[in-house]
Amino acid sequence: MKGRTTRGARWAALGLIVAALCVVAAGCGGGDDDGDGGVSTAVEGLGTSLEEIQSLAREEGEVNVVQWAGYAQLTDEFTAATGCAVNTKDGASSDDMISLIQTGAYDGVSASGNASVRLMATGEVAPIDTDLVPNYADVQEGIKNQDYNSLDGQPYGVPHGRGPNYLMFRNDIVPEDTDSWSIIWEDDGLQEYAGKISIYDDSIFIADAAVYLKATQPDLGIDSPYQLNEEQFDAAVALLDKQAAAGLNYWPGDVAKQVAEYTNGDSVVGTTWPYQYVQLTGADPPVPVTAIKPVEGTTGWSDTWMLYSKAENPNCMYLWMNHMISPEAQAAVAEGFGEAPVNLKACELTENTNHCDDYHADDEAWWEDVYYWTTPVEDCGDDDDSTTCKTQEAWEAAWTEIKG
Amino acid sequence: MTTYDDSGLAPSEREGLGRRLSTFFYRHPRVRLWTLLALPVGWLVLVYFGSLFVLLLSSFWDTDSFTSEVVHEFTLENFQRIFEQDVFRNVAWRTIQMAVFVTIADVVLAFPIAYFMARVASPRTRDILVVLILVPLWANYLVKAYAWRTILSEGGVINWALDPFGLHFDGLSTVGLWLVFTYLWLPFMILPIYAGLERIPTSFLEASADLGGRSFTTFARVILPLAFPAIVAGSIFTFCLTLGDYIAPGLITSEQFIGTVIYNIRGEALPTAAAFSLVPIAVVLVYLLVARRLGAFESL
Numbered sequence: 152m153k154g155r156t157t158r159g160a161r162w163a164a165l166g167l168i169v170a171a172l173c174v175v176a177a178g179c180g181g182g183d184d185d186g187d188g189g190v191s192t193a194v195e196g197l198g199t200s201l202e203e204i205q206s207l208a209r210e211e212g213e214v215n216v217v218q219w220a221g222y223a224q225l226t227d228e229f230t231a232a233t234g235c236a237v238n239t240k241d242g243a244s245s246d247d248m249i250s251l252i253q254t255g256a257y258d259g260v261s262a263s264g265n266a267s268v269r270l271m272a273t274g275e276v277a278p279i280d281t282d283l284v285p286n287y288a289d290v291q292e293g294i295k296n297q298d299y300n301s302l303d304g305q306p307y308g309v310p311h312g313r314g315p316n317y318l319m320f321r322n323d324i325v326p327e328d329t330d331s332w333s334i335i336w337e338d339d340g341l342q343e344y345a346g347k348i349s350i351y352d353d354s355i356f357i358a359d360a361a362v363y364l365k366a367t368q369p370d371l372g373i374d375s376p377y378q379l380n381e382e383q384f385d386a387a388v389a390l391l392d393k394q395a396a397a398g399l400n401y402w403p404g405d406v407a408k409q410v411a412e413y414t415n416g417d418s419v420v421g422t423t424w425p426y427q428y429v430q431l432t433g434a435d436p437p438v439p440v441t442a443i444k445p446v447e448g449t450t451g452w453s454d455t456w457m458l459y460s461k462a463e464n465p466n467c468m469y470l471w472m473n474h475m476i477s478p479e480a481q482a483a484v485a486e487g488f489g490e491a492p493v494n495l496k497a498c499e500l501t502e503n504t505n506h507c508d509d510y511h512a513d514d515e516a517w518w519e520d521v522y523y524w525t526t527p528v529e530d531c532g533d534d535d536d537s538t539t540c541k542t543q544e545a546w547e548a549a550w551t552e553i554k555g
Numbered sequence: 556m557t558t559y560d561d562s563g564l565a566p567s568e569r570e571g572l573g574r575r576l577s578t579f580f581y582r583h584p585r586v587r588l589w590t591l592l593a594l595p596v597g598w599l600v601l602v603y604f605g606s607l608f609v610l611l612l613s614s615f616w617d618t619d620s621f622t623s624e625v626v627h628e629f630t631l632e633n634f635q636r637i638f639e640q641d642v643f644r645n646v647a648w649r650t651i652q653m654a655v656f657v658t659i660a661d662v663v664l665a666f667p668i669a670y671f672m673a674r675v676a677s678p679r680t681r682d683i684l685v686v687l688i689l690v691p692l693w694a695n696y697l698v699k700a701y702a703w704r705t706i707l708s709e710g711g712v713i714n715w716a717l718d719p720f721g722l723h724f725d726g727l728s729t730v731g732l733w734l735v736f737t738y739l740w741l742p743f744m745i746l747p748i749y750a751g752l753e754r755i756p757t758s759f760l761e762a763s764a765d766l767g768g769r770s771f772t773t774f775a776r777v778i779l780p781l782a783f784p785a786i787v788a789g790s791i792f793t794f795c796l797t798l799g800d801y802i803a804p805g806l807i808t809s810e811q812f813i814g815t816v817i818y819n820i821r822g823e824a825l826p827t828a829a830a831f832s833l834v835p836i837a838v839v840l841v842y843l844l845v846a847r848r849l850g851a852f853e854s855l
Contacts, residue, residue, distance in 0.1 A: 246822035249623070269622045346725065352819070400727070401809050403819070408806070416709045417727060528621055544620040547823045552642045554811050 192280040194458065197465040201283055207466040209234040214467035217242050217251045217260040219454070220406050221426050222311065222475075224483035229474045235467035243404025244353045245524070252276075258462040259471065261311050263452040264299035264525040265355055265377075269543075271302050276457040278305045283469055286476045289494045293515060299525055300455040308457035309472045312481070314490035314510070315451040315521045316351070316359070317442035319428055320420040321413065332363045332445045334420055336390060341397035348394070349409055349421025352401035354543075354550035355524055358450050359422060360387040360394075362522060366447035376450065376522050378531045384541045384549070391553045401554070406430070414438050425489025425510075448520025485510065607836075614830035623823040633830035643816070647834050650813040653729070654797040657736040658744075658790045664737070665744035665789065666782075672745075673752035685749075688742050699739060700803045707731045707807065732807040736797050743792035751785020752778070787851035794842060798835045 198204035213236040216223065226237040240257065242248035245266035252260050252275055262270055270276040281287040287309055294300075294310045301307055318332060325334070325344070334340035335348055350356060361376035364386055371383050379387060400418045402409040410430050412418035428442040456472045458465060474480055481497035484490065491512040492498065498507035511517035531540040541549075580587040614633050617626045637643045672684050691699070706712050707726025717724055725731070755778060763773040801814025811819075813835050821828040846852070 244822075246623070250822045273622045273624055354823075399809050403805060411704070412708075415711075526621070542620040543623060543823065544618065547623075547820065548636075548640075551811075551816060551820060552640065554809070555642060555645065 192278050194277050194460065194462065194465045196463075197469065198283075201285070204283060204466045204469050205233070208464075208470050211464040211467045212236060213238060214259070214464050214471050215240070215257045216456075216468075216471065217248050217257050219261055219263075219488075221488045222261050222454075222484060224480050224487055225474070228479075229471065233467065233470045233474075235464070235470060237471070245355065246353070247404065249275075252459055255459075255461060257459055258464045258468040259456060259458050261454050262308070262457050263454050264523050265543075266526075267299050267307070267455050267457060268526040270457060271307050274460060276307055277460040277462075278302070278307050279309070279458055279469075279472070281306055281309075284309055284473045284476070286473050286478075286494065289478070289496055290476055291493050291495060291513075294453060294493050297453070299453060299523060308455040309476050310493040311454040311456050311475060312484055312488070312490040312493055313451060313453035313518070313521075313523070314425050314488070315444050315449045317423050317425060317428060317449070318420070318445050319349075319413070319423040319440055319442040321416065321439060322441045323439045324416070324419045327441065329420075329441075330443065330446050332359075332447050332449075333367075335422070336360070336363050336394060340420070341394060344420050346398035346400075347417065347419045348397065348399050349412060349418035349423070350394075350399045350401055351422050352403040352554075354546040355450070356422070357384075357387050357391065357546055357549065358522065358524070360390045362450055363447055364390065375532060377525050377527050378540045379527070380531060380538050380540055384545070388549050388553060395553050395555060410434075413440060426487075429487070429489040444521070448522065451518075451521040451523055453523045482506075485512075610829050610832060613826050614833060616826045618824060618826060625825055630826075633824075633827045636827055637830050637834070642811075643831060643834075646811050646816050647813060647838075649810065650798060650835075651838060653733065653736065653812065654794045656733055657740065657797045658793045660733070660737040661741055661744040661793045662786055662790065664741060665748050666786070669745050669748035669752055672749050688745050692742055696739070697802065700735065700806050703731075703735045703738070703803075704806050707734075727807055727809075729808055729810055732804060732810075735803050735807055736793075736800070739803065740793040740796050743796070744786075744789035747785045747789040747792075748782060751782045751788070755781045784850040787846050787849045791843065791846055791851060795839050798838060 196207070198207045212234060215238045217240050220241045223237060223239045226239075230236050240251060242251055242260075245263050248260055248262060248266050249269060251257060252270065260266070260270070260276070262276075267276070287306075290310055294313070296304060296306060300310060318329070318335070320329060320334070334344075335350075341348070351359075357379075358376040361373055361379055361383065364371055364383070365373040365376060368386070371386055373379065373383050400409075400412055400421070402412070406424070406427055409418065409421075409423065410427050413427070413431055414434070423442060425442065428440060431438040431440045456475055458468050458472070462468050475484070476494050478494055478496035478500055481492040481494040482500035485492040485497055486501050486503065486506055489510070491510040492507065495507065495513060498512060501507065503509070507513065527541055527543050527546050529539050529542050531538050580590070613625065615629050615631070617628045617630045617632065618624065619626050668684075668688075672681050676684060704727070707724075708714075711726065713724050713726055726734075759777055759781070760773055763777045768776070799814055801812065801818045804810065804812040804815050805818070813831065817828045817832050820831075
């Protein structure tokens, strides 16, 4: 009998544990119901006028932002003017940024198109009232109200700047007149530089293969490198498989890793952001690298500062958005990261007086073959309803397989 | 308490709350036991097993193909993906192989060092050696991994030394990673073996010699069997640490390992990452069962 009661007690204890765990799981699982989709720019705790925002910001005293490395500029000046201390957290990829924002610990994010579209869809970022962001008036009209920074004509943030993903190579090792992506896609280049090719470690890189295919295999009929049907997608994956077999160095958004590799010569050719190019050429001694937009065009980004819909410090974040598109901050970002400003008043403030021309800030024709990052979706964007395109999920799964 | 003497109450009535509690616990030993254990057991169950349970649970959830948000709908797709896609099998197999090779290399390196410390070195030398082995553990793991990157890279010290002989070593590779892991986990192997060897009484060795055992026979038939549980104990560390690591593989090679795959897909495919993380857990459980059979837990 005694044995039986002990066993009964054990089962009871086990039952209790399971019940407790279910409570935990339910706590983690529930919630997250979206409200109605009405477009109101009201955010809890946000002032309704610029004056009110400024005084509430002094009470908040800080702003926490997720950013691409090197984005936040003139933070001391911002803190002195507004009373908001700036805490930044670098995201390594768009997916990384989304998971960081979802933690709820941040007030805003500098999102690229492949993050911003998803963040707007899930309601994790709030629509903003541009009247409360005075510098918004100075932003280039051509970048306002694009599908990666607005929904149905309602802005969800302020544009930060735009830039291309470059082809970068050590010009003491790779021929200086290289002007085509073929060097990292075709056999000659892959054999010559095997093991020393530097590739961005993210599924969005599949679009870079698509850009090359768009130019070299017109039969595939690729229009947007982010909207790929089965056949186009398979062709891109095949190209990436061939490339991966040659031996690559992946840089997972870890800027320092790539900079060190180019400095040591572990990597001699590959894809990069302008930021690393600026770092390498500005190093002491400068690393002999060249960065170009190849003849096939390239992928790129046009980023947006967005406000987390449940931000703890919405007032500081509003002021931060206004700060980041001020001529001074725009000039500092443009030169610090190596991108084109969206507030052309910055062009008069850059140290290199030709910066805006060098980066084609006002030259729309130059940007025509720069395909800004966006989230791959099922709808191919054409009139034909019978074809579907590969989704983000499929891109992600393929990327894991390509790396093997 | 100033009225203590003239309160006129019986001693038991004069006692405070603390006294009464202690009497209560004295009379109810089971309650005493559980009250003492409540905090640590609560921590273990809720924080430790709770998070493992949530991990297990999330491996059955789905994701939205557009937003990558976790959708709380039951599905077996994640496990299907892991079993059907070659890449997950290959990565798991590659990681297990790496863990095995790292463990073997660490045993080969650690045994002579531990033997020297336990049997040959003077007490003073032994103390110095123990400190020297422990010192690297105080340095941050990340610093060591980055330092190895520099050592192994194109202009690093290894290739600098090989260059005059016209040789070249591709350090940022699987072989390089094997070296890094072997270095990183070596102290975790030396210390258990050292402790195990030290426990072997000298009289055993003398007895073996008296019975005509030559040094090799003594080693193979006395020392090794007695030290074996200690070696298995050390291998638990080297094997498990290699299996779960994701920073060193990401820094040193472009090959994917279990840890790096989980790290890379966790944002977009959290449920699949959760399902995949059950693979090393299962491998480690099997390994621990075997280790227990071999008596490793008595040497920890």
